[in-house]
Every structure is written in structure tokens, then in C-alpha cells.
Amino acid sequence: MPKILEQKKLNKYPIKLFKYVRSPYWWFSFFVNKSYSANGMEYQSSKLKDVKKAEAYSISYFKKFNFEKYENFKTKLIQDFHKDIAVPYFNVRKLTNEKRYKKELGQYNNEILPLFKDIDYSNTSEVEEKVSQLFYNLKIKGLAVATCRNYKIIISNMFKKALMNNNIPFDVMPEFPKLTGNSIRRLAYSPKETKQIINAFRDEYKTREDMFYDEVADFLCMLKSAGFRPGLELLRIKRNHIGFINDPLNPNKPIMKVTLLETKKDRHTQTVADWFRDDVYPRIVNRYPNATELDYLFFPNEENREKLFNRIRKNFIRISDKIGLYDVNGQKRPIYTFRHSFISNRRSKEVDPNIVAIHSNTSVAMINKHYQDLSDDNLVNIHNQLYPERTRKQKTTKNY
Template identity: 25%
Template sequence: MVAAQHTILGGKVHLYQRERSNRWQCSTYLNGKNHRVSTKEESLARAKDFAEDWFLKLRGLSARGELTTGKTFSFAAKKFLEEYASILSDERHPRWIRDHKSRIELHLNPFFGRMAVKDVTAGKVQEYRAARLQADKPPSRSTLHTEIVTLRQIMKTALRHEWIDHLPDFSAPYKTSGKVVHRGWFSEKEYRQLYEATRKNAKSHKNGKHRHFAEQLHDKVLFMANTGIRPDEASCLEYRDVEIVEDDATGETILEIEVRGKRGVGYCKSTTGAVRPFERMVERNQPEPTDRLFPVDHKKQFNRILEELGLKFDREGNRRTLYSLRHSYISFRLLEGADIYQIAKNCRTSVEMIEKHYAVHLKNSLDAAAINVRRQRPAAKSR
């Protein structure tokens, strides 16, 4: 029930007090919708001043087309983060949640935040792409793609809550397929150069923490190149996740690894080359079962060695990183004739990804006998 009420600005704004409250509320009808807010004032004079300022601000937003009706994009983004974090906390690495949050705060909210979610159309999505690509430091194709993925997830949240009745088209016009990028990797010769350099680097330090870090890097290079695990998976590995076993199928001593990464928990069987580096780390560190194998990322040290060897970039200009050791593992296995489906399972990826980014540049994976087939021509008839 309304206890008292007044109108100002020619009846465009209504001020009223509810029963059991001494504070004034104000309301107006604009753009086909009622807008209400509390003035938080008990004095009628101050409440009128507040209401007048509030109405003029609303009218200015309306004139610029910025007055939202319905849930805003920033509200939907906040709801998405809450749901994503609570539902997938056990299935996704915390870094994925942080990455979504960063993309929202740095790029999506500044552009879409004040819009109503129903106003985020295919045209607005394309305007966002154009704005990002015209920035002083435009993002890479893959970075822009991840931002659109986050945007799509937010809009799906809005659809589930019935704040919109359909999803806009998120596809990029004019450029439907991009260049297939071959992942940077080390050839067998380059890989040998690399691990010989990391071994030499470890021996160059007489003692102390620098020698310890150098020895850890050397063993990390060998470990990753013989297991194919991702750098983020390596950083999560604990000693209890790794077991030295005798493989029944090959009779070789290998590592069985329980991997925790971006796709949850998976499993990996190493080559024999990973066993000795792991044994050295156990001898060196005398770890507890819950200690991490690689508590330091070694990026700076690794990049320095690559630059000294002239291996930071491959011949196509692809930048090599610790991730390139995973790509090298996959390439080495393909060159040895391993089954591509088993490689995909062991690396927790898909056959399609391997065929697209790895197998295409391995000349030994092509069977010349199957390619150079000649159809037998019928013998010419004698006349």
C-alpha cells in the first residue's frame, strides 16, 4: 500500500512512500517499460532532486539507445561464471574458469556489458570481431576464437534462463576456413641437439639451486618428449601419479601415468626413455607422494637454451615452446608407424586433431606403393 505520493516534471516521474517505510521511491514509464528505484531519502525535497537527476539520466540513455530492457549482458556473464564454476569445478582445471573470467572482464564486458542480452545480435558479434582486429595489438585467430566461445557460453546461459528466445549466429562471415597450422615440433636431429644442450647446461653448474633447476629442466625435456603430456598436465603431476611398471605387451619397463589436465583425469603410457629421468628425479628430490614432479615451469631457462641453439622458431616461423615436446612425441610415434588411434588415446586427444595438425607434414606416413598405383592397360589387338 502507498502511504503518500507526489509527481514531478509534469507527471513524468512519480514519488511515493510505502507503508512501514520512511524512504521515498520513484518511478517512470520510458521505452515501453516501468522503471523504479529507491531514492534512499526520507526528505521529500532531497528525494525530488534525486528523482529528477535519475530521470534525466534515463532519458539520456534512451536517446543514445543505451537504455536496456531485460537482463544485461554483464548480468548474464556473472550468472554463467557462477554456474560454470559450481558445476564443472571437478571436471575442468581451475585455469579454465580463470581464463573465462579474464576474457569477460578484459574484452567482452567492456563491449557488450551494458547491452540487454536480447540486443546481442549477429551484427553486434561481427562488430566485436572488427573492433578487436582493429586494436593496436590485434589478437591471433585462436585467441579471438576462444573469446567467441566464451561469448557463446554466456548467451547459452541466457537462453536456458529464457532471457532470450534464440541464439545469434556466431560464425565468422567472409572467412569460413582458416589456414591449417602445422604444430611446431623438433625433428629427431633437433631434439638430440636440445637434450644434449640441456645436459651440458646441467653439468655447467657446479652446485646449488642453479644446478638443481638445470637438472630438473633436462629431465623434464626427456620426460615430456617420451610421454607426450601437455605442459599444464606436467605442472599438476604428483609423484603418486607415476608408477614404474613392466609392460605385458612389450616386455619393456615404462611409466604408467595418471594425468590430470584440461580434460579431467586420463591415462598415459610412456616410452622407455621416460623411466631413467623419472628415477633421477626421485633420487635427487627424495619426494613425498604428494610432491609435484615439476613445481617450476622452467620457461625462461628453456627459451634461453632454444635461442642459443637457434631453435626458437621452425622453418615456417612457428614459435617453439615446451608444448613442442608433446608435438614431437606425437610426430616421432607416427614416424615409427604407431597406430594413430592408440596415439590419440594415449595423448588424450582426437584422431582428427592429429591428422589435421601433425600427420600432414610427415613424409614417411605416406605410402608410395599405395599412391603410385598404375592401372593395367589391356594388350593391343593384332590386326
């Protein structure tokens, strides 16, 4: 093979640029599939001498390449990544942290396994190409940097465990891309927008005559009423987790409380808005008149809660996008933004951040970092609190 004079690895794409000693042009390579060539790689000359132009050409070539033509090819491997590296890791993870295990296993099955299942993990170059491809895929899907870091933790821990297993031919940790950037500050939904989305689910129920959409509308109402974390935290609420507290100041308006047994910070109790208690909760309870106190509050007949939430999440994206509220100025607003919107709304009402943090089972630091509304109207309010002399009545001086 000709001697390489210079090489460069692109940060945003799983592409390597290199220059041979006897060639004036830049070449590039990227992994395709085991069926494509002897080592699964594509090699091409850019026929360009300028590295910047060669880089742009290689990216364009990569984007147009027909990967689907080769992705279904199967070959018999000496090494089995899933059996040798993934399974031993998840067996231990299940014993040490079952809650995280389930989430990590889902991320592995969705994004990591499809790329690594046919890999020869004893080939360092091939592993690194797949690592680059993984984070390229995550980026084009618009995942937050924090989420990408979670994938990095999973796969690096898998490889670390594999290094300690002397029964398999894996002895070098691959290089991982540097993940830079801050967590996404989501643009909150306004109260009017959350109502639009909820009504869109009601309309979908009327059109399809499928009770699923009407119940999801109530599920979103509960998110809106108290800023719960959407997903399994809310879907695991059972009827006996609901209670009422007598309020001496409002004897005719008991406060509805919800006990969450499994949250990011263990057990927690939250209260909900009065409008939810009066207008929505009775409808939820009456939907399943034969349900017991030990049944789930939402969708009591659905056993697989992970699958259920995935269906809710996908339909939320579809319906909110259909009415033009999901993507605003290039920023996506998933179902989690309902929680963000509740916290931002409470802060805009000048509720003490400590009170909001206690209620929402988070910290003041997290609220300031992720949930603080920095719109111009709120900045004016913050500025005038920071400089109270601006709003004090100014003394007038008489001109004589």
C-alpha cells in the same frame, strides 16, 4: 547526423567504413575509449573516393593510433560488465564443469576482461566494436583458429546467459566475426632440436644457478619420452602415479608406466621410453629426497600449478626463440609441439597409428589431421605403400 548512403565493416579489423549522402569521400570509425569522445569513437574522413584505397588508409590510421593514451582512463558506469554478465556466467560454469571453468576464467581474465571492463554493454555498437577488437587482438597474437573459436564460445555463452537475465539492460546479441581456416598443423621438432632445447635449459641453469631450469629440462625429457600433453596434465602427476610392469620378453627391463587421473579423455595410463626410466627419472626423484609418495613429481613445493605452467611456457618460448628454434618460416612452435613431435616421430618409424592413438590418448583421425608428417621423405614412403607394385622386382624381358 548526416544520412549514411553506404557502409562496410572490415573483417580483419574493428573498423567501419561509411559514405555520407552529401560527401564524395569514404569515412571510417573505430572505438578508442570512453575518455576519448562522447561515445568513445574516432571518426575520420579518408578524403578518398575509392573504397579500396580508403580501406587501406583506415587500416594504416588504426595501426598508428595511440590507444595507450586513453586506456587507463576510468569512469563511473551505470553498468558493470564483469559483475552483471561475467560473474553470473562463471558461477554457473564452476558448478557444471569445474575443469573447463578454470581454463575459461583464465582466458577471460587475460583477453576479454581488459577490453570489456569499462564498456557500456547496453550500447550495441560499443559491444560490437569490442567484439571486433577482441578477435583482432587474438589474430595478431598468432592464435590458431580453433583457439579463437574457444573465445567465441565463451563470450557468446556469457551474452546468452545475460539475455535470460531480465535484471540488466542487455537485450540484443552482438554480431560475431566469421572465423575461417583450419587448425594449425604444427611443424614438428626433430629429435636433434628437442635435445638442443633441453640442453639450452641445462645451460640456463648453470648460468643462473636456478634449479627451476634444470627441473624444466627434466620436465621436457618426460614430454619427449612419451608424448604427454604438457601443462596441468603432466604437472599433476604424483609420485604414487608411477609404476613398473614386468616384461617377460625383457625380464631385466621393467616398463615404466604413468597413471594420469585427469586428461581430456578422463583417466589414462601411458608408458615411457626406457632411456627416461634409466637416465632421467632417478635424477627427478633424488632432487627432492624428503618428498612423499603423495607429493607432485615435478616442483612438489609449488602449490599453484597454473602459475607454474605459465612460467614454464613463457621460458620455453624465450629460450627456444633465443636459439632460433621457436619460429620457423613464420610458424611458431610452442611447448605443445613436443607432443606433436613424439607422435610424428612414432609415425615416421611406421608404428601403427592405432597403437600411437591408444598410447597417446587420442584418435587416429586426430593423428591424421594434426600429426601426420607430410615431408617429402614421408610422402615417398606413403606413396610406395599405397602403390606396392612400384617396389616389386620388375620382370625383365629378353631381347632376341
